[in-house]
Amino acid sequence: MKVKLQVDIKKLIERGDFRTLKLLLEDQDANVVFEMIEELETSEKAIVFRLLHKDIAAEVFSKLESDEQFELVRMLTDEEIKSIIRSMEPSDRAELLDELPADVVTKLLSFLPKNEREQTIEILNYPDNSAGRLMSPYFVYVTKDMTVEKALTKVRKFGKDADTIYTIFVIEEDRTLAGTLELEDLLFSESEVLVEEVYTPAPAYVKTTTDQEEVAELMKNYDLNAIAVVDNDLRLVGIITIDDIVDIIEEEATEDIHKMAGMNVTATSYFHTSPFVFVKNRLPWLFGLLLLQSLSALVVSRYENALALYPILAAFMATMVDAGGNAGGQSSTLIIRSLALGDIELKDWWKVFLREVYLGAIMGAVLGVTLFLRSFMITSNVSINFSAGVALFLIMIFSNAVGAMLPFVGKFFKIDPAVMSGPLVTTIADLAGMLIYFSIATLILGI
Amino acid sequence: MKVKLQVDIKKLIERGDFRTLKLLLEDQDANVVFEMIEELETSEKAIVFRLLHKDIAAEVFSKLESDEQFELVRMLTDEEIKSIIRSMEPSDRAELLDELPADVVTKLLSFLPKNEREQTIEILNYPDNSAGRLMSPYFVYVTKDMTVEKALTKVRKFGKDADTIYTIFVIEEDRTLAGTLELEDLLFSESEVLVEEVYTPAPAYVKTTTDQEEVAELMKNYDLNAIAVVDNDLRLVGIITIDDIVDIIEEEATEDIHKMAGMNVTATSYFHTSPFVFVKNRLPWLFGLLLLQSLSALVVSRYENALALYPILAAFMATMVDAGGNAGGQSSTLIIRSLALGDIELKDWWKVFLREVYLGAIMGAVLGVTLFLRSFMITSNVSINFSAGVALFLIMIFSNAVGAMLPFVGKFFKIDPAVMSGPLVTTIADLAGMLIYFSIATLILGI
Numbered sequence: 001m002k003v004k005l006q007v008d009i010k011k012l013i014e015r016g017d018f019r020t021l022k023l024l025l026e027d028q029d030a031n032v033v034f035e036m037i038e039e040l041e042t043s044e045k046a047i048v049f050r051l052l053h054k055d056i057a058a059e060v061f062s063k064l065e066s067d068e069q070f071e072l073v074r075m076l077t078d079e080e081i082k083s084i085i086r087s088m089e090p091s092d093r094a095e096l097l098d099e100l101p102a103d104v105v106t107k108l109l110s111f112l113p114k115n116e117r118e119q120t121i122e123i124l125n126y127p128d129n130s131a132g133r134l135m136s137p138y139f140v141y142v143t144k145d146m147t148v149e150k151a152l153t154k155v156r157k158f159g160k161d162a163d164t165i166y167t168i169f170v171i172e173e174d175r176t177l178a179g180t181l182e183l184e185d186l187l188f189s190e191s192e193v194l195v196e197e198v199y200t201p202a203p204a205y206v207k208t209t210t211d212q213e214e215v216a217e218l219m220k221n222y223d224l225n226a227i228a229v230v231d232n233d234l235r236l237v238g239i240i241t242i243d244d245i246v247d248i249i250e251e252e253a254t255e256d257i258h259k260m261a262g263m264n265v266t267a268t269s270y271f272h273t274s275p276f277v278f279v280k281n282r283l284p285w286l287f288g289l290l291l292l293q294s295l296s297a298l299v300v301s302r303y304e305n306a307l308a309l310y311p312i313l314a315a316f317m318a319t320m321v322d323a324g325g326n327a328g329g330q331s332s333t334l335i336i337r338s339l340a341l342g343d344i345e346l347k348d349w350w351k352v353f354l355r356e357v358y359l360g361a362i363m364g365a366v367l368g369v370t371l372f373l374r375s376f377m378i379t380s381n382v383s384i385n386f387s388a389g390v391a392l393f394l395i396m397i398f399s400n401a402v403g404a405m406l407p408f409v410g411k412f413f414k415i416d417p418a419v420m421s422g423p424l425v426t427t428i429a430d431l432a433g434m435l436i437y438f439s440i441a442t443l444i445l446g447i
Numbered sequence: 448m449k450v451k452l453q454v455d456i457k458k459l460i461e462r463g464d465f466r467t468l469k470l471l472l473e474d475q476d477a478n479v480v481f482e483m484i485e486e487l488e489t490s491e492k493a494i495v496f497r498l499l500h501k502d503i504a505a506e507v508f509s510k511l512e513s514d515e516q517f518e519l520v521r522m523l524t525d526e527e528i529k530s531i532i533r534s535m536e537p538s539d540r541a542e543l544l545d546e547l548p549a550d551v552v553t554k555l556l557s558f559l560p561k562n563e564r565e566q567t568i569e570i571l572n573y574p575d576n577s578a579g580r581l582m583s584p585y586f587v588y589v590t591k592d593m594t595v596e597k598a599l600t601k602v603r604k605f606g607k608d609a610d611t612i613y614t615i616f617v618i619e620e621d622r623t624l625a626g627t628l629e630l631e632d633l634l635f636s637e638s639e640v641l642v643e644e645v646y647t648p649a650p651a652y653v654k655t656t657t658d659q660e661e662v663a664e665l666m667k668n669y670d671l672n673a674i675a676v677v678d679n680d681l682r683l684v685g686i687i688t689i690d691d692i693v694d695i696i697e698e699e700a701t702e703d704i705h706k707m708a709g710m711n712v713t714a715t716s717y718f719h720t721s722p723f724v725f726v727k728n729r730l731p732w733l734f735g736l737l738l739l740q741s742l743s744a745l746v747v748s749r750y751e752n753a754l755a756l757y758p759i760l761a762a763f764m765a766t767m768v769d770a771g772g773n774a775g776g777q778s779s780t781l782i783i784r785s786l787a788l789g790d791i792e793l794k795d796w797w798k799v800f801l802r803e804v805y806l807g808a809i810m811g812a813v814l815g816v817t818l819f820l821r822s823f824m825i826t827s828n829v830s831i832n833f834s835a836g837v838a839l840f841l842i843m844i845f846s847n848a849v850g851a852m853l854p855f856v857g858k859f860f861k862i863d864p865a866v867m868s869g870p871l872v873t874t875i876a877d878l879a880g881m882l883i884y885f886s887i888a889t890l891i892l893g894i
């Protein structure tokens with residue numbers, strides 16, 4: 001059904017039948033419109049935007065990727081953009097402006113009425129990924145001395161423009177946060193009861209500067225539908241709702257996954273990101289790791305004599321590097337994710353260390369014996385095969401423990417633990433692996 | 448504050464001052480109690496459970512990890528467990544029973560009244576991670592011919608036991624789903640208006656067998672607060688609310704992350720998982736990769752003569768393996784995550800392939816030149832250094848493209864793309880790397 005609608009729209013645009021198109025778009029939900037136009041060319045999208053009601057247009061526009069938003073800003077007339085940008089949510093507007101060149105920003109800001117312009121600039125001043133960037137200024141608030149009836153009247157009156165009416169915020173006279181009220185508390189109470197008697201005092205809240213990851217964590221742990229955002233004087237300035245959090249949890253997971261593969265984070269989606277951004281996010285890591293890896297090459301070059309005597313020793317080198325890297329990658333991944341989810345804390349490092357040494361030894365024993373047996377496929381020299389098995393056993397213990405410890409080191413030095421993973425672990429495991437392997441081999445072979 | 452409360456509780460338990468403890472626990476939210484007792488011993492937790500109101504006890508109990516739930520089931524008396532299990536949410540109850548040994552399950556089921564027992568068994572019959580497992584049977588429904596006033600009365604009457612009253616479900620006479628109604632639609636309408644005039648027909652819904660990942664995707668895309676779950680005859684049987692989805696999105700991200708590091712998924716948290724589960728989830732992968740890696744060792748052993756002539760060739764082997772593995776790890780990670788988020792689809796494989804060959808060539812050129820220069824640290828043999836540089840260039844293109852293509856292969860064969868990542872890519876890149884490296888080197892050195 002989805003595809004069918006897209007074909008229809010494309011055809012209608014080609015035929016120039018904008019009347020039918022407008023009829024088709026009327027009364028559609030923004031999510032539906034977004035899906036309908038998702039695979040259209042940007043120029044075709046521009047046509048659709050001209051036909052949409054301004055509120056829907058603003059909502060759909062907010063859902064687009066930033067490169068498309070930028071293209072549309074250039075394609076649409078000033079009047080058209082003005083109407084869209086005026087109807088956008090303040091936080092979406094700030095996100096858009098953050099991505100655009102300075103001259104376009106200045107122009108777009110001039111389209112806004114004075115108070116909205118100031119509000120937008122204020123949001124842009126909050127740090128990236130902070131609660132201030134996310135929050136909405138549209139919420140319903142009441143005071144403790146109101147009756148349930150009066151509070152409900154207020155909800156009915158101001159609720160249409162609010163982001164949520166399911167959580168109502170209770171404030172003191174000086175606008176500091178006093179508590180929250182669920183809409184159901186109002187519905188299930190007698191109308192003459194005072195808010196004071198049914199509200200929840202001292203609720204969880206965040207500051208405008210709180211990181212979005214922390215906001216998500218708090219809302220998840222307390223099953224909150226909306227959370228209050230306060231300024232430094234604890235005055236209520238905005239709210240964040242659960243649907244924002246869903247996006248953030250996915251975003252944060254993506255960030256961690258990218259970092260764990262040794263890349264800088266790419267925030268935009270694959271096809272909306274230019275290849276050069278990927279080069280910029282990936283190459284420095286590969287480059288740094290290549291240089292770090294020099295050390296391991298140096299180690300190997302010191303054993304040139306041993307290799308000249310027993311060239312077959314080289315056949316096991318990649319095995320040592322791979323197995324160590326894989327085990328270290330597993331343990332670092334487990335620990336990074338557990339740290340991110342709060343299952344493990346910094347103070348647990350010693351317990352984790354002991355556990356991972358133990359696990360490394362079990363897995364190392366199995367793999368060491370396997371390699372010893374497997375290696376008869378390659379050479380019948382028992383001493384070489386024995387060295388390989390013992391070296392692998394030790395490398396497994398070492399890599400597994402180092403992989404588990406590096407995220408703690410990161411956390412301790414306030415570096416994102418996700419960076420301390422896969423590729424870095426592989427390279428360290430590689431260096432240590434070569435040292436262990438050649439030390440053991442030369443010892444056993446008596447070179 | 449959190450730590451202080453924990454100390455207090457521990458002290459109170461040690462002193463046997465259960466009266467103060469009970470007072471302290473009274474009227475606390477389940478989330479707060481859960482945080483307070485999180486770090487207590489299980490036996491201490493058992494004491495706390497005896498003092499809690501049964502509804503709160505059930506809610507806190509649901510939040511515990513399954514190994515602790517099991518221990519508590521053994522520690523508490525039948526009467527105590529009976530009261531907890533009776534007050535639990537049906538889906539939480541099913542989750543608990545799923546983890547327990549069969550004899551305990553039979554006993555616990557016997558504690559439930561007949562209709563709840565049947566309901567629980569029904570939930571247990573739905574596949575793991577399906578909507579049927581997640582859904583709650585507690586929701587408010589109305590029919591189209593009701594007035595807004597009558598609907599609101601129904602919300603007031605049945606809302607207290609419902610999981611949400613913010614979305615109300617509209618059904619036909621035969622209990623099939625007709626549409627949904629937001630609570631605000633009721634609040635903002637005149638009382639004599641009919642539901643028919645204000646409800647949203649044909650809403651998104653899922654079947655009981657739909658996978659939870661799909662449910663999350665749908666709710667996220669349509670910004671839904673709750674979604675209807677229907678049976679095969681499209682009759683409304685339950686609902687899933689947004690707070691369940693938040694947990695699922697995190698769970699699915701964790702699953703992908705674990706798979707991407709070459710592990711089976713560990714669903715329980717680090718310290719609540721026995722070391723043997725980790726061995727079981729990690730070792731088979733390491734073992735399989737070690738065997739797969741034999742091929743690469745065989746390739747190297749075929750070049751024993753070349754290595755005997757130029758043992759220094761071995762110094763670059765780990766570099767080839769590492770760099771190829773890292774680049775392939777990056778590209779596979781990017782593609783896996785983009786596939787998971789729906790940014791890329793199966794049909795895009797060719798576009799992705801061309802892009803990643805291009806990116807691999809750019810990055811390979813930079814790294815190849817770097818390695819060529821760097822290698823003079825190790826040997827002054829220009830031919831060897833040149834071979835290393837050229838081989839790295841080719842390996843980068845190959846690994847980067849293979850890393851990007853493997854997730855598509857997985858998706859095509861209906862294997863989770865996340866499995867097609869890091870360690871597997873590393874091992875394939877390693878095999879190809881050795882082939883490329885030694886072919887180039889023997890060609891250039893004329894061996």
